[in-house]
Amino acid sequence: MAPKQEKRNVEKKQRKYEAMFLMPPVAASETETAINRCREIIERHGGKILVAKKWDERKLAYEIGKHKRGLYIIVYFTAPGEAIAPIERDVKLADDILRVLVTQADHLSEQEMAAVEPQKPDPEMRPERSEGFRGAGDRFGAGDRYGGGDRYGGEDRRDRPPRYRREESAEPAASE
Numbered sequence: 001m002a003p004k005q006e007k008r009n010v011e012k013k014q015r016k017y018e019a020m021f022l023m024p025p026v027a028a029s030e031t032e033t034a035i036n037r038c039r040e041i042i043e044r045h046g047g048k049i050l051v052a053k054k055w056d057e058r059k060l061a062y063e064i065g066k067h068k069r070g071l072y073i074i075v076y077f078t079a080p081g082e083a084i085a086p087i088e089r090d091v092k093l094a095d096d097i098l099r100v101l102v103t104q105a106d107h108l109s110e111q112e113m114a115a116v117e118p119q120k121p122d123p124e125m126r127p128e129r130s131e132g133f134r135g136a137g138d139r140f141g142a143g144d145r146y147g148g149g150d151r152y153g154g155e156d157r158r159d160r161p162p163r164y165r166r167e168e169s170a171e172p173a174a175s176e
Helices: 028-044 082-095 110-114
Strands: 014-023 050-065 066-081 097-106
Touching: 014 028, 014 050, 014 082, 028 050, 028 066, 028 082, 066 082, 082 097
Parallel strands: none
Antiparallel strands: 014 066, 014 097, 050 066
C-alpha cells in the first residue's frame, strides 16, 4: 500500500492587477455596458473587481480595426496569477474589445485606485504646426544643416570619377 498523500487546502494567492481595456467608441449611454463586459470577463475567471470606470475616450495613434478613436476603461481587480492568461485569451477572442494591458498593481492602495483620472497631454510637448506644406520651406532654406551652408565646410562636392557602366549581356534573362 502506498502511503496516504495529504491533500492540503492550499488557497491560491490573490494579487492586485490593473487592466486597461481599449474598446471602440460608444455612446455615453452604452459606457456602462462596456464596463460590464470587462467585469464579466474578469469575474468568469475568478477575479474580484475592486474599481472599474471609464478612463477616457481618445484619438488613437494609429487605426485599429478601422477605429480612429477608442474608449479606455480601467479596471482594478484581484485574481490568482493563473487567471491572467485566460483573461487575455478571452479578450483576444472578443470582437468588442480592441486591446487589453494587464499589469500587477500590488503597490497601489484602494484609495489610489479609486482616484485614478486620465492625464491631460502636456501642452509644452506638442509641437506647433505651421500652416501649409512641411517641406524645405519650413527651415527657411537651411535644409537639414544648422547653418544652412554647403557641405564639407563650404567646399563643393569635388569632381567625381565616371560611373561604372555594366555591360549588357548578350543572353536575355531566362523567364520562368
